[in-house]
Amino acid sequence: MPDTPAIEVQHLTKRYATGHTAVSDLSLTIARGETVALLGPNGAGKSTTVEVLEGFRSRTSGDVRVLGTDPARATRAHKARVGIVLQTSAEAPNVTVAEQLTHFGTFYPRSRSTEELLTATGLEAQRNTRISRLSGGQRRRVDVALGVIGYPEVLFLDEPTTGFDPEARRQFWDLVNGIKREGTTILLTTHYLDEAAHLADRAAVIANGELRALAPIDELGGAEARTPRVRWRDDDGLRHEERTTDPQHLVRSTVTPMHDLEVIRPSLEDVYLEMVGADA
Numbered sequence: 044m045p046d047t048p049a050i051e052v053q054h055l056t057k058r059y060a061t062g063h064t065a066v067s068d069l070s071l072t073i074a075r076g077e078t079v080a081l082l083g084p085n086g087a088g089k090s091t092t093v094e095v096l097e098g099f100r101s102r103t104s105g106d107v108r109v110l111g112t113d114p115a116r117a118t119r120a121h122k123a124r125v126g127i128v129l130q131t132s133a134e135a136p137n138v139t140v141a142e143q144l145t146h147f148g149t150f151y152p153r154s155r156s157t158e159e160l161l162t163a164t165g166l167e168a169q170r171n172t173r174i175s176r177l178s179g180g181q182r183r184r185v186d187v188a189l190g191v192i193g194y195p196e197v198l199f200l201d202e203p204t205t206g207f208d209p210e211a212r213r214q215f216w217d218l219v220n221g222i223k224r225e226g227t228t229i230l231l232t233t234h235y236l237d238e239a240a241h242l243a244d245r246a247a248v249i250a251n252g253e254l255r256a257l258a259p260i261d262e263l264g265g266a267e268a269r270t271p272r273v274r275w276r277d278d279d280g281l282r283h284e285e286r287t288t289d290p291q292h293l294v295r296s297t298v299t300p301m302h303d304l305e306v307i308r309p310s311l312e313d314v315y316l317e318m319v320g321a322d323a
């Protein structure tokens with residue numbers, strides 16, 4: 044059924060045994076081939092949501108489908124269509140990179156060759172290196188190689204570049220963009236807004252277990268949130284602030300002196316922080 048959305052979440056609620064509601068009435072639909080970034084402060088409910096979608100966690104109520112299947116009732120055939128890159132890696136430390144990739148390939152009905160994966164992840168030079176000897180960034184690449192080994196139609200990436208240096212992060216983005224171009228649907232959890240801006244078609248902002256926004260990154264918060272602000276002090280030292288799409292006009296048409304004049308264009312971070320408010 045190619046018309047089925049890749050991911051469909053309707054009114055998902057998860058209440059833990061502690062009584063804490065981690066996710067509350069969350070609904071979102073992700074089309075096939077789309078990359079969506081899940082953003083939100085610590086404790087917002089991102090991991091809980093993703094774990095329900097991965098089939099690792101039960102839900103209290105609501106309907107969830109991944110490739111048309113309820114992950115709570117997933118068969119082996121369904122699991123083979125989904126790639127998961129968790130925050131913590133599960134590789135065997137004493138085998139080499141090539142051995143690990145070849146071994147995992149046997150778990151899938153159709154798998155990428157070890158050579159293709161080594162090239163795609165830039166790990167050719169480490170093919171005979173034991174996993175325990177890899178740097179954190181190299182290990183993360185192995186994680187991703189294992190996540191995409193079975194040609195997944197949906198890929199879950201949970202904070203994939205935490206701890207990366209800026210260059211490694213850029214290389215990793217190239218890798219993910221390549222996977223994206225193959226038509227893979229990606230749900231990416233990240234705390235880096237620049238990562239979301241580079242990789243995602245849309246971002247879902249979650250705070251306090253609730254979906255606050257789901258929109259293309261450059262439309263998050265709506266036009267109002269992106270309207271520039273003009274700030275100044277008058278002769279008496281009083282502060283003024285106005286939002287306007289035409290700061291030049293405002294400045295020209297103000298007849299009284301404007302001191303400490305500033306024009307502030309809200310950044311993605313400003314828009315995000317305003318959206319998550321006191322939860323950040």
Ligand SMILES: Nc1ncnc2c1ncn2[C@@H]1O[C@H](COP(=O)(O)OP(=O)(O)OP(=O)(O)O)[C@@H](O)[C@H]1O
Pocket residue numbers: 059060061063064065083084085086087088089090091092
């Ligand atoms: N097993 C659990 N039992 C009880 N409460 C939990 C459990 N796991 C998570 N929580 C709580 O549910 C809320 C949401 O947690 P979750 O891990 O989904 O947030 P998150 O958005 O992924 O946060 P982070 O960005 O820190 O990873 C938090 O208040 C957390 O303390």
